[in-house]
Amino acid sequence: MKKDKLKTDKSSVKEKSPLPLRILSGIKRVILRLCGKARWLLLGIAVIIFIPIFNSWNYPIGKFYEGTRNEKNIIEPVSRLRSIDQFSVNSSGTAAVMCDIGINGMCGIVDIDTGAQSYANNTALVTDAIHNEVLFPYNLTVTDSGIIYAVSSTSLGDDNSFITSETIVRISDKYEYLGNACEIKYSETDYSRTSKLTGLHYYDGAVTFAVVEKSGVRLYSIDTETQALTTSDVYPTDADGTYTFCVIPLDGSFLFLRSDGNVYRTSFGEPLGESIYRFDMNGDNYCFTQAVQVGERLCVFDEKHPYEVYCLENGSLKKAADIRDLRGEDGSVIKYIASYRPADTGEDTLVICLDNGILTYSGGKFTEKDITLSSGKYFAMYAESFLNVLFYLLILGLIINLVIRKKTLLFKQLAVVIPTLFIISLKVTGDLCDYFVIKENRTITKDLSIICEMGTAEFEGYDFSPLLETNENTGDAYRQLSGRLEELSNERLRKWSGEYVFSVIYRTGDGDDLLLSQNDKLCLPMYTADDTVKSAENENTDELQVVNNVNDLLSGQVRSSSIIAMKRIKDSKNSGNIILKVSTEDKSFWMQRRDFILKVWFICILIFTIITALIVIMSVYITRNINKAKKAVEKIAEGDLSARIKYRSKDELGEICSKVNDMGQSLETLFKEKDKTESFYYKFVPEQFRRLLGKESFTDLSLGDASSRELTVLFCDIRSFSINSEMMTAKENFSFVNIIYGKAGPIIRENNGFIDKYIGDAVMALFENAEDAVKAGTELYRAIVLDPHTAEELNVRDINIGIGIHTGMAMIGIVGESERLSGTVISDTVNLSSRLETLTKQYKTGMLISKDTVDRIAEPEALGLRYLGMIQVAGVNEVKAVYEVLGCLSDEQRKKRSANISELREAIRLFHLGRRAEALSELKALADKGMNDHVTDMYLEYISNLPDEDSGNVFRFIRK
16 A cells, blocks of 8 residues: 555656656656667767778779868868969860869869869879779870870889889879870889889870980880880980980970980981070070970970070070069969960960969960869768768767766776876877987988088099080080999998988079989989078088978878988089088888887887776776775766766765865856956956966966066057047047057957057057067058048048057066056067157158068068168167068058169168268159159158268167
8 A cells, every 4th residue: 555655656746747857857868868878889980980991992982082172171172273283285275184282182184265174083093993003193194085194103112212114094084094005114223213204295196205214215106096105216325425314295296405405306216317406504595394386386494484485496595475474473383384276266375384273375465264173072072071970979979978877987987097098108109209210310310411521522622514514525424423423322332322312412603503413313404403402501511511301290291301411512623512412212211210100109009008908907996896885976076166966865975975066166156256357357467468477377476577588569559649639528539549449459469469558549569479560560550541441430531550560678577566566568679669650650651660570570571671771769779770561551552662662772771881972862863753752752851961970870860
């Protein structure tokens, strides 16, 4: 009876449960049902992780799954044509392009005129379905039927750095492997680290190319219908050493560029005949590396003149096209040239492929082609977004599972200890890798230094002059130098030479560094540029210098890692322009580092696994003992102040749980109030003050705290505010300045600065980076002065501000007395930046910055600076160089003030040198030409009124 009554009471209680409790109970049952089985969650996570791995193994599927991604690893269905690495056009205007877009790059077949494309996807995913492997094609050409012919190499060696053969492969317009056209195998003595094939060229049903080796040149022709291969006899190197260093296939012919400076044009298998052009190493006759037939004209391109295309006529070069006339100096350069015949005109048209687009040139006019590449709508690409969401949902379900399981203490302990152990292991492994990599780099650097010193001694007194001119002896001179380098690497320095590359660099009078010779390849005479020498700390390499270009293994440039040693050679002419460079082989160096780090990681994972197993065993043992204690504590809050322990008993443990809950409630309330107070306090005192003073919180600040550091100070002042304020009420005055401050504050914060104080209608801001300060000043001026909405919002016709920026050491600290503290900055840097802001009124310009600020900007020329000379302002003893920032002005003002930059700089220079009459002459000439402005007039008036007895040649401002 009692049991039945008890059941009835419970049933009635259950029926009387409030609706919200029943809803919460239902939600709990759903969560338990979905997340109660951890094994299914782990299985789902494992499947999602395995899918990308499977696709990387299964090449046909992986090609479509990977898609095209941008630099942030986000799928990008449509991309503009840019970063072009390979380019070819057939006669009808169908182009095959390979672009370095996103992570893996893209390849596409596009029509230049219509923009239509048959396919676009990753360049590295050309699949040979027969052998189930990935090809990495390069050096391509496209036929009239849309078939791509490209080159794929086979490598040998521990680092796969020696090319043993090169294969011409056929690829469909769907970018699918169609088979091999031919294979060029090299003998063991002719293995090379670089490709020996020239560019592939399609014309009239045949793909032609040449193989250039030290012993000579052989021409090849592939019939695109039958795939029959025809080869010519060898064009051997001359007995006097003259060799062919470059062959350019053309429509029905070939151009041979020889080491003696002569260029020959010949048909397949025919002798070279008469020279059609001769280039000069040190003259105006350029050496070109690309050529294309456009109708009757032969157009060529020289990489040293990346904006111009020339026409070869009657043995001389004439400029045919200049992209600067169309695009200006916007950074675009020519990468490739080609030609085709549009169906609508029937006239041969020059195609100019830039690094960020395509131009066509016909009839003296440029036409810009706006082409986009589409990666295709593949289900797997877009399904990845769904899988990512599902992955995080499964992780969330697994976390919930760990919380709601009965054995929560064990799982929580493992969830904390194992990730902590993993992070510690990761940190220790990273430190060990860094330590041993640094140690290995030091060893390699030491070896390189010894090798470079020995190599320089070997070449002391060597006569390099025959290599610096173009004649019949040039080829022999280059071969002798190459032989000396091979002898040096193979015989004299055999202990090290297997891992290092020896090069001889020539520095021209223009500062270009050209590669004369390298022990592992045949170089173009005086043409192959080398940028490594310029990356040294300074250009004076009389002493040994070492350049460390080692990139992190996670870097996209990891395969180009190297360590380089350089030193000048005391040649027979003592020119000081010859440099010996010894460097590690990039690929070999990367593979050695990779293998070493993989070993370290393997040992780390092994140790981590063993320690984790021991921790799991210990945790299980501890958990069993806690369960024997009747599970006194069911749940403990871990850093979450909102967590509470549900224990209703009135015993001692219940009192402890109640006190813990009370403590959590009190702490939660306390910290909420503290966070609210501290957040409000930050509005009055910049949080950056605390950080710059190295304090953990504002309560740690005390009177006298100070720190010295380099800062950039920005002053911004509203022009004619005093006059306008006279006509405003107090409320209107505050509303006026608050609108200005409302625009200034976000701009300063977005550029990593902070406002130190408001001084009436002026703002003083501090920056740790000079470039951020100048950028903030530019945006301030444009937002307040140039944006018409600002004047409308302020209800004035126009508004103007002045900005002064200076960089220098400053003392920041806490001043005041015990009951009233304030953070401030004390320094001449503040005074000078304030004076510069004041000078904007006299110069009638928007922004002035000091040379100290300019010197700390990576690319100051991008700011559009105008030099205003050395000045001395009132209250400051130092003389400072000042620049006007034109980049913040309107286009009209910037153009007007930019017109006299060089002339004004010259006049100021003459004034500083004490040549006042010449400076006045320059300034008056500007006025006569109508190129003067307020700054030039100021200088003209100042110099004219300067007493002769005043020997100072700086612009002094005696008033503040």
